[in-house]
Amino acid sequence: MNHIANHHHAIDLDNHDYYINRELSLLQFNLRVLEQAMDERHPLMERLNFLLIFSSNMDEFFEIRVAGLKNRLETGTGQPGPDGMLAQEILDEIARVTHEAVQRQYHILQDILLPALAEEGVHFLRREHWTRRQAEWVKKYFREQVYPVLTPIALDPAHPFPRLVNKSLNFIVPLDGKDAFGRSTGLAIVPAPRSLPRLIRLPEHICENGNDNFIFLSSMIHAHVSDLFPGMSATGCYQFRVTRNADLEVDEDAEDLASALKGELLSRRYGDEVRLEVADNCPRHLVDYLLEQFELTAQDAYEVNGPVNLARMFTSVNRPRLHYAPFTPRVPAALKKHESVFDAIDQGDILLHHPFESFSPVVNLLAEAARDPKVLAIKQTLYRTGTNSEILDHLETAARNGKEVTAVVELRARFDEESNIEGARRLQEAGAMVVYGVVGYKTHAKMLLVVRRDGDGIKRYAHLGTGNYHTKTTRIYTDYGLMTAEKGLCQDVHKIFQELTGMGKAARLKHLKHSPFTLHPSLISWIDFETEQARAGKPARIIAKFNSLTESRIMQALYRASQAGVEIDLIVRGICCLRPGIPGLSENIRVRSIIGRFLEHTRIYHFHHAGEDLLYCSSADWMDRNLFNRVETCFPVNDPLLKMRILREGLDYYLRDNGQAWTLNPDGTYTRVQPEEGEAPFLAQQALLEELTGG
Template sequence: MNALSNEQGDNEHNVIDSSNGEFSNPDYYLNRELSLLQFNLRVLEQASDENHPLMERLNFLLIFSSNMDEFFEIRVAGLKHKLETHTGQPGPDGLLPEELLESISAITHEAVERQYRILNDVLLPALREEGVDFLRREDWTEAQIEWVKKYFREQIYPVLTPIALDPSHPFPRLVNKSLNFIVPLDGKDAFGRSTGLAIVPAPRSLPRLIRIPDEISESGDDNFVFLSSMIHAHVSDLFPGMKATGCYQFRVTRNADMEVDEEAEDLASALKGQLLSRRYGDEVRLEVADNCPQHLMHYLLEQFELTEKDLYEVNGPVNLARMFTSVNRPRLHYPPFTPKLAPVVKKSETIFDAIDQGDILLHHPYESFQPVINLLAEAARDPKVLAIKQTLYRTGTKSEILDHLETAARNGKEVTAIVELRARFDEESNIEGARRLQEAGAIVVYGVVGYKTHAKMLLVVRRDGDGIKRYVHLGTGNYHTKTTKLYTDYGLMTCEKSMGQDVHKIFQELTGMGKAARLKQLKHSPFTLHPSIIEWIDFETAQAQAGKPARIIAKFNSLTEKNIMQALYRASQAGVEIDLIIRGICCLRPGIPGLSENIRVRSIIGRFLEHTRIYHFHHGGDELVYCSSADWMERNLFNRVETCFPINDPALKAQILEQGLHIYLRDNSRAWELQPDGHYQRVQPQNGEEHFIAQQSLLDTLGG
């Protein structure tokens, strides 16, 4: 049996028993889904923040739309399934699925209405003043009308498939999140039919925004036309001899969570089969243009077996997530920057020489990801390199990482890739990446049954005299070169012997079988990480109870694990000062007298997506600092393979404490503080303070 399966029972005994009721009061906890909604609302608020450049504000609005799509596809869909199957159990907060769905519906309807108000009343008028205009049909000039007509006939009409609704043409099965139109018709067709209704799906191959040529824009501005406007203007052309009396866009969101048979003989083939089902899962939300007649809205609700609570009437495009544009107006975006290359890498002849001089800490996106690329590139062609092992969670299809691994395999290196096929919404690209590596001769492993491999590890085994030397990269983020420019993450490059041995043992766990490895430096899930976090928190608690200094600062994406929250409550009661920097979900309630008055929770929402996971404990003056791939969630700690690695070099430790933690506690412009009632309050400069933005300060300090 694999180590990750073999030790599961033992691991369960490490979980603290919280059944004694000491912290069982549901008022002590916030709901996970509602907390995630609060994060999405903070993203939405960025669209109104005039401190962001105008196009970046539009991007925040579209990110909110994309986030909400996933929220409905996964979280709302899961709640509906629990309700239908009567399997929903209340979480620590005590809320049942039906109660949650009621609250979610009220919050999301209000949020969507605000989203379109920001778009129509704020962003589009402001963009128009800057020469970026999204033209409505009533504003088209004669020349633009003719151009649209020609474009429709040549580019759109040939790929549209109108579907009349009659006994031989039942309501079509529409793809998840696809743009569609419901069209009421007058008259009879060539066969004498008078169906009264038709559906027109918009193929995904068509762009949702089309730029009007400069010669007919008249003002010389960047003018765009929505695909929906073009179809609306010429929808009658799709039904010769009949008249379309209306054309109303709509979109249905479906359950996109997948259930894959973990025991399947071929996980890749099983996953491929499930990818199609994601497009046609159960319906969970219907978005319809707000000018659509009520009887047609109700007709659509009936077809999708949804209720009015699942209906969202929108004043604008129903598919905002696809409204990203490329507008060449640099001053409407953040100024570009070039990530710095670590000085030791610049000065060294090879990346191996650089790492030989000492641990290298990389802070993305401020510092370049290139050293990691260099490590793979040099390893692929270095005759001294014997083997390369790497975990791949999200890499993208066009990946330098994959290119270098392929080259290494073709050059005769022993290349092993742990490819996590179940990385949500990246399954297809990961299957393709695995195929490429296999064809190049690499050993490809899909991880461990029942556990996602979420750890970020790279190991290069190289000859060193008569022996071998291990070069390691460990990270908090994915091996995806695009996200390294958009997400904040830490990476550690080291050739320290025990770290290399630990990483080697974890790879052995993932590819082979046997007992859980005993590691010297790293902590890893699902074995030692959760007990270690509890132990570190409890040590601070004991220190505070003894009247000694005690301090915890931690930064990660989400906090949901109940035993950790209870340990933090005990620490707070003992007097430990605790600061948590949590981007997204937080189920802990800070600031409750007698329980959590010493706990402060803040969220940073800014130009870059905060993604670093850092754990700091005073630990009697030892100042433990760990970076990790894991959030403090049940799935990370019990159902995934995760790594947590120490920062041992005193200079690097001090750097992380300042640039990874303390600087965020000083942010008074992009920070939001969690209140005991579950709402977040924007932090503002006090008493004449100057605005301080942590990300901008890091750009000024580290960026190029």
């Protein structure tokens, strides 16, 4: 035993080789999403959707992560992570992996999905396959709908290269001949207006093969590009798209965060260029010309065989077997028994497991609170709510009904800034008190508190969750919500709201852990406790599920726990910088990722804790930003039945999954889990759909 202990002291936990680079790990997640397009268990249109989700994920990856790396390179600032890789090394590796992935993506699209969809009667028609009637229809559509909104820009000394909006579709057009002014510049740029759909459905009467026939706007412009330059002829037409840095630099000390943010949102459309996507038939000299205009290198050019803006190809066809079967989320029995949500919660805590169980009880709680004369106050955090949100409607009603409504709105929820500014404005106009969280700390906690008269005193009701108050995402993300009137928990929620809206010392909480104060130290001490138990030869176990793991002190604590013999299972959807399975360091750690129909979003922490079975749900991932730069909550689930449910549905099922699970290898790549010989396939999400919705 001593020999092993000494051996462990020799391992340097700061060694860069023991950590996976964060951006490369995120890239691996995107590759797992791309592979869903090849999984025949998903219906065809859903496979196409995964291919498109890969595109929009990669857009964000370039806009934020690659842009950040390029920025680090230019300014010489920014520290390497625990993996020690330098910005240029990471960028080179990203380019290598991404060029391969993009080729694979377009191969899947052109050679697998489009032919399979055509067999099902869903056609994306190329120009060379248009019939005469279709070509005539396209010509008319182009003249009436497209031509009037196009603005071709000839490139000459009076018309320098235009500023193109981030991710917009554009064409570069080489020209022959002279125009009306006798100019012969030889080149023009045609931006495709954002107001036009990227896919146009053809009317049935001009199609012989069923009713789902689509034409790309790019094909339409391509076919008629010469019409834009009278008297000249276009000798080519090549689509391209530029991706820019879209990370906002907001001055935290701005007097008015909302108006500072509005100014930044405009500039996001014209940040520094980070990637060029261009049709693969575009002549080399034109690709080089574009790269020069955008100050990009050959490594930043992605030549694609198909539409450059796949993320805008989302469409639906009325063919049920090509989509997932719809399901109806269940409403827990406890809520059906009572007219009033308050009465139901009075009978005991209620657990909601979305999307299998409905989010409507949370909306109903607000709706009832807004009308109930006994309700005095409602407090809620809003990170992402969406623009037409029932939740905002009920908060407005409550404010108009004279209740004290406090909304802590996080304006800087990335890519939701505009709808959050709009939501905040609506609530203020209704008379609600709107607070923009704490300067320098994003408010990412998911909490709702209702204060209600109860006889002579008052009673509090709380909802705590792992996901946003956004009715759309509650249908596609897996999340937990707890509705409770438990005094201690509600008291803690009340204190956090006071901390967010007032000033003063960090709230002293009895039951909840919260960032940036007690959550990180608590996690470390829970992990260390298991380590001590294992060293003492007692049972020790950690199972945790979250979206990302990047925080180095937690990774080091997990390594020490593994060395002591603690069995550790991590279910990490996205980024994981820890390397499992390294002898002498992490052989007791297993990491898996589940990718399926629903986006895994629950955060569950479970520690054996000498038989006490600590179980917490949280809004926080194990990342630096969640633990140190955000306001997050982490709440215990104490009711034995609810705890059993989470252990079974939220952890055991995911550890048993052998159909949609991937295991992380020590080298940072992932391998798809296959059922063992004679073992039946088990898909956690499918099992939950069948059990919880009866569908």
